[in-house]
Amino acid sequence: MTKINVGIVGSAGYTGGELLRILIYHPHVNIVYAHSASNAGNGVSDVHTDLLGDTDLRFSDTYHSDIDVLFLCVGHGDARKFLEANTLAPHVKIIDLSQDYRLSAHRGYQGQSFVYGLPELQRDAIRSARYIANPGCFATGIQLALLPLAAQGLLPQQIHINATTGSTGAGQRPSATSHFSWRSGNLSLYKAFSHQHLQEIGESLTQLQPGFLPEGEEPLLQRAMQRINIIPQRGNFPRGILSAIYLDSDLDEAEAQAHYRTFYAEHPFTHVSDTNIDLKQVVNTNKCILQIEKHGGKLLITSIVDNLLKGASGQAVQNMNLMAGLDETAGLRLKSVGF
Incomplete structure (x- = not known):
């Protein structure tokens, strides 16, 4: 089989590094270039030191369209700037890991539209897409916890979420709240x-349950805030997101679990657990694991993902596989840390 030639822009950061780790061993991929202006000429393993012995690839400060797929692992706002400043050949497919094209009002590009790349929501649309807007990390774990209810029209008007993320969710550039001395042994909202x-x-959610968001002229964020109550937290660990979500529901526990198992039956990376779950089950994998419990009139859905894999780079490769007509799991059968 002819290999897919890929380029990565922003390959020295966390999501770029995760892409390299996956794609170096992907059976159907050839990495043409790993772009990093600040590291041009340096070996990839000089920056991503765990790749020593795995690749002789060097960072480049140039990029071109002699590829099949371009991954954009740049900061929010920078993907749009890159595409405005560079003309890509029409055949190049783009997977953007920033938030620049995720919302329906901002998806237009070269007369076409970016497709929102959550496979469990719209796998068929991804298969035929040229441009993919990869979902956010919090968004991935929370949506996977709620889509089965939305598909049945069972979301109430108020959803409550407490979600804790690891420090890599803040990106590689140091800040006051990502510094080890501040983050270690600490917890904050x-x-x-x-x-x-x-x-x-x-x-x-509105795509599956029309009318879920209130209508009106208010900005989308303000309308979403009227229905979804989220308390994000910074955890003192590097990877993963645990989201604890509760809402009013008339379903009993068995009915709810049945909805979830049916909804995800054909999706290889999202699983329902009968027992208590913890982050180490998903760290270093492309999995989302869900646990559903009933407490009185409340339904509790716990969701765990690795923010850099299912929440970013792993999902980006999953989208590439679908776009290329490959097995959705190619290159993504990854082992969790266990201990």
């Missing part, structure tokens, strides 16, 4: 009730 991922969550 941020962007309470107003996290930007609420917008894509609200759009996806």
Whole structure:
């Protein structure tokens, strides 16, 4: 089989590094270039030191269209700037890991539209897409916890979420709240009730349950905040997101679990557990694991994902596989840390 030639822009960061780790061993991929202006000429393993002995690839400060797929692992706002400043050949497929094209109002590019790349929501649309907007990490775990209910029209008007993310969710560039000395042994809240991922969550849930978001002229974020109450937290660990979500529901526990197992029966990376779950089950994997419990009139859905894999680079490769007509799991059968 002819290999897929890929380029990665922003390959020295966390998501770029994760892409390299997956794609170096992907059976159907050839990495043409790993772009990093600040590391041009350096070996990839000089920056991603765990790849010593796995690749002789060097970072490049140039990029071109002699590829099949381009991954954009750049900061929010920078993907749109890159595409405005560079003309890509029409045949090049793009998978953008920033938030620049995730919302329906901002998906237009070269007369076409980016497709929101959550496979469990719209796998068929991804297969025929040229441009993919990869979902956010919080958004991925939370949507996977709620889509089966939305598909049945069972979401109530109020959803409550407590979600804790690892430090890699803040990106590689140091900041006051990602510094080890501050983060270690610490826990804090941020962007309470107003996290930007609420917008894509609200759009996806409304896609399955029309009318879920209130109508009106208010910005999308404000309308999503009227229905979805989220308290994000910074955890003192590097990887993973645990989201604990509760809502009013008339379903009993067995009925709810049956809805979830049916909804995800044909999706290889999302699983329902009968027992208590923990982050180490998904760290270093492309899995999402869900647990559903009933407490009185409340349904509790716990969701766990690795923010850098199912929440970013792993999902990007999953989307590439679908776009290329490959087995959805190619290159993504990854082992969790266990201990």
